[in-house]
Amino acid sequence: MRLEGKTILITAAGQGIGRASVLACVAQGARVIATDINMDALENLKRESDFIETRFLDVTDVEAVNALAAELPRLDGLFNCAGFVHHGTILELSDEDWAFSVNLNVTSMIRMCRAFLPGMLQRAQETGSVSVLNMASMASSIKGFTARTAYGTTKAAVIGLTKAIAADYVKQGLRCNALCPGTVDTPSLRGRIADAADPVQAEKDFIARQPMGRLAKVTDIAPMVTYLLSDDSQFVTGQAMLVDGGVTI
Incomplete structure (x- = not known):
């Protein structure tokens, strides 16, 4: 099992990609803090x-993040999965929506990494390799999508953050990569479809932009998560890893 003996923390683990990732990591032998x-x-x-060990954590609460980092053992892997999809063009983006998107999609990852990296770097001295995985998106610096100004901008920032961390710590045994999924059938997506003026058409539109002709399942994404958190990917760092069903061919 590729994650045997490893301790991994995953944020936004209650549903969607986070939940599927927890179960996939456990199946590969990890102890997971969800x-x-x-x-x-x-x-x-x-x-x-x-x-599976569960903890309440608001990743936008810096004191809670720091307290959890001080309490937990040193991690082998950290998956920053929490995020928010704002729907709208730049002309439909309020200052409040922008601030919320930046705080949850980018600043929370900075706080998590700042809190947990010292212990992970110590762990890397013992094992030779630890891994940080940040949730980005194909909607980012990779590709632009309509009505995704805040989301695309913040996910582009996640890729930049990922590359910066990777460059700073590559010689210390810490790898950092970004996961860039296509359109995934999650409760979050279902909520956005339900909120659309025409939910039936909205679902058809989401499917239509996937060349494979279907939405991704969370089980399409989880194998990339376990790979990037495992030693199987120990020569991979600073990468934006696409699992997009061919959107960016």
């Missing part, structure tokens, strides 16, 4: 395995 602000979702997740 965090979220939705305790009901975490309780349901915890029932899946004795190797």
Whole structure:
């Protein structure tokens, strides 16, 4: 099992890609610390395995992030999965929406990395390799999409942050990569579809932009997560890894 003996923390673990990633990491032998602000979702997740430890964590709360980092053992892997999709053009983007998107999509990752990297670097001295994975998107510096100004901009920043961390710590055994999914069938996406003026057409539009003719499943994304958190990817760092169903061919 590619993650045997490793301790991994995953944010936004209660549903969607985060939840699927927790289960995939456990299946590969990891002890997983699953965090979220939705305790009901975490309780349901915890029932899946004795190797899942759940914690309430608001990743925008710097004091809570620092307190958790001080409490937990040194990590082998950190997956910053929490994020928010703002729908709208730049003319539909309020200062409040922009500030929220930056805080959750970018600043929270900076705070998580700042809190957990010291312990991870110590762990790297023992094992030779630790891994940080940041959730980005194909909607970023990779490709522009309509009505995704805040989301695309912040996810582009995540790729820049990822490359900076990778460059700073490559010689110390710490790798950092960004995960860039296509359109994934998650509760978050289903919520955006339901909020559309024409939900049926909205779903058709999301599917139409995927050349493979379907939405990604969370189980399409999770194998890349386990790969990038494992020693199988120990020669991979600073990369924006696409799992997009061919959108960016």
